[in-house]
Amino acid sequence: MSVTKLVTSRTILGAVENGVLDLDQPLPQLPGVTELRSVSVADLLAHRSGLDHEKREFTRTPHTRRVYSNSGYEILGELLAQRSGVPFATWVAEMLFSHLGIKRKMRGSPAWGMHGSLRELLAFAFEAACPRFLSLELFAAWSRSDGIQLPGVLPGYGFHRDNAWGLGCEIRAAKDPHWTLPDSSPDTYGHFGQSGSFLWIDPAIRLGAVFLGQERFGALHKQLWPELNRALREVGKNAQRA
Template sequence: MSMETALEKVGQWPVDKHAAAVITAKGTTSVGDVDRVFELASVTKLLSAYGVLMAVEEGALEFDEPLGPEGSTVRHLLAHASGVAFDSRENPKPVGERRIYSSAGYEWLAEKVAQEADMSFAEYLRLGVFEPLGMTDTQLWGSAGHEARSSVADLTKFAAELLDPKLLAPSTARKAMTVQFPGLRGIVPGYGMQKPNDWGLGFEIRGEKSPHWTGTTMPAETVGHFGMAGTYLWVVPSRSVAMIALSDRDFGDWAKPLWAETNDAVWSELQQ
């Protein structure tokens, strides 16, 4: 099987529109309409997290400054460890006790960056991340947690930045892909309780999670995110490889076996 054949598995998904790409040091292999713009859903969090990391480097924020419910920090919010609920600013659990996946936490972060930068968070991302990377199809149009849209062509540029950071210090990018608040358990949407549910600063970390959307054979260091719009992006930093897949069908039971099979096939080809 070639990488082209492995990627063609995306075309076999029960979706109307799709596009995907694998990025390696040797170049990019893609399928589908890479210029088509798709809703990203929670893959948005990777873009938003990168903006928050940039704000930290610029001195607008600090990782350990208070933000969110009492006792919470910027770091807690980025790592889904603040106790804040998924879609509200209520905190059903104490800070640092459980990994509660939260879009509301990212909206809190975006508001703080906007306040400090004296511009909307969408504009901050456009000027700080999208324009420098040439991501002309990408837009944050709503919630910093789940309302951006982009194309595979644009996300290929973002993935290249994740593999070889130019907008951030490499040490900051590494920190974002390192487990924060180790040992916390929590639910990965669609995949149930994970013990532990490892997460970095915006980046989900595969760790030993099972079942998982990245498949059964990918390494523990794999980081990324999936979105309920039928989208995902993953990176394996030590191998300098990444994959993006976008579709127009919402995540559901159809996706679980097919995403895993696709990722395992791609990973197998990357070992050749």
């Protein structure tokens, strides 16, 4: 599900690095959106465009609130395909998956359509922690807060005055409640999905974790994830000491 957005955003930033897309230039027309407003690729990546969660219409003025938007990520996939003449799934395979030894193809929505195994999610997690296929500048933009303090709702965890986001990753910052551990560093980044899966990296302790779920996200995940993450972190710390 939405852990897919990490893959999509890394692919989009790879296209930016190759000069196919521009991060900050206003887009004259978004695919499937009738109203013209000044938004950029960066706005879409960081959920600050004002687009609705699912519909291709603006529900907020851009840059005033962080509206978590599947439609924005689907538009990003279409934009890249239009600009390059190459299907988005091919970009994912050649820009990212082929380098990570992942033979799977992305099928379905760039916002939530990725399927894969735990081994494949781990391969991506290592790249998410220690980038080899993206410049350090763009990796920082992906994995750190964009510095724009916007209010918004984190799905499943409610309203936050600073719903911090990078150009792809959700940033823990001061959010409480949150799906990572309460004492995770504010710089912790990653994503969770409605499939009950997650990926997080805490750069302060140089540890991360992934979980591949089989049950739709709900109250039980919110109850059990703190203890699961605590156990995963302890395993990681023990491995570091060994």
